[in-house]
Amino acid sequence: MNDPRVVALGGGHGLHASLSALRRVTNRLTAVVTVADDGGSSGRLRRELGVIPPGDLRMALAALCRDDQWGQTWAEVVQHRFRTEGDLHEHAVGNLLIVALWELLGDAVEGLDWVGRLLGAQGRVLPMSTVPLDIVADVQGADPLYPLEVTQVKGQVACAMTPGKVLGVSLVPQDAPASPEALSAIRDADYVVFGPGSWFTSVLPHLMIPELQRALIETKATRVVALNLAPQPGETDDFSQQAHLDVLQAHAPDLRIDVVLADSGVVEDADALDKAVHSMGGRLELAAIAATDGSPRHDPALLAQAFVQIFASGL
Incomplete structure (x- = not known):
């Protein structure tokens, strides 16, 4: 598809990476950004x-x-x-x-x-919304003295740096309005890209706004998930690639995923990841998309090439 309409969701350095790649691929690109x-x-x-x-x-x-x-x-x-x-x-x-x-x-x-x-x-x-939002995380073991206790941590910075295991997130206010322009862009898109980025504080919040989640479920766009190269310290420590998808599905059970993009050099069990993607109704794309200096960063040119391959498949 020439010059597809693409919407990229996220925030921070992860969204910066996907946008740096996608702007090389299409002239019809919209970023929908978290505001928490x-x-x-x-x-x-x-x-x-x-x-x-x-x-x-x-x-x-x-x-x-x-x-x-x-x-x-x-x-x-x-x-x-x-x-x-x-x-x-x-x-x-x-x-x-x-x-x-x-x-x-x-x-x-x-x-x-x-x-x-x-x-x-x-x-x-x-x-993604025209009102400021707060992220609230349910965290197990935030207090090392009580490793099984689940407590709530409020605020993006606190959630990103919390000790313990983040089980899920929600937004305050829960009924925050979505940006009308964001809803329109998602409904008109050919492709919607989730990630890479901080999973709980940059990617998942888009699914916590009711109007936005509904638009992402109902859009006719192909939904692409770009997985991270490494766990996010304080958020997804010890997370497998499959765990990222499990969390995504838990927060939006009705969301269909069409393509999952992962770096071929960091996937430990390609068969298990392929099975997890297939169970969500999608297909797995493996490509070399990491920076060649060994850092856990995406290379914009390589990531762009991977997106071109996905878009060329016609899904």
Whole structure:
């Protein structure tokens, strides 16, 4: 399929990786980004101004910048963080720019579109909701003295760093509205891509908004899951590749998965993973998509090539 309509879901570095690859594949790309961050610059702006956290949105916009001088310069500008002894310390320039446009225009989506035009972004960035969200995780053994006790941990940063085993997540408020533009993009998409990224705090939250989950279930798009290269410390320690899929299915039992993409170099039991994917109604695609320096990062060019193969299959 030439120039497919693709929607990528996630947040943070994982979404940055998928967008860096997908912008090489299609000119009709939309990122739908989680808005639950409560740490760092985003958390400070959220608490002070009551806005949705801009950090993951900023990272997505940076990933969509072109490879020419204009794109790379602006990508560096929006990602730049101040280093001071004062209040600006660790604030990202892009976060401040995004929030300024939100205040001037009074519309989150319109503000992001303006930033995208300034950067020459090769795609559109949308928040999954226009209200700030909090992630609540059910954690077993958060207190090492009580390894079997299940307690709740609130906040994206706390959930990502919690000791113990994360069993599941939910959002506050539970009935948060989905961004209308995000719903429209998902319904019109040819492909929807989940991951890679922090499974409980970046990928699964999209399934916790009722309207968004319904759109993801009902869309005629092919649903692709891109698995992580390594467990996420504090979230998915000791998780197998199959466990990621089990958690996804547990949070959205009616969600059909068509393709699961995994790196051929990190899959320990390809037969078991293939069986798990097949049980969800999908097929497994194995490819070399990791960076060649040995770090647990996706190589944008290799990941793009893998997406091209998936899209060319016509599923």
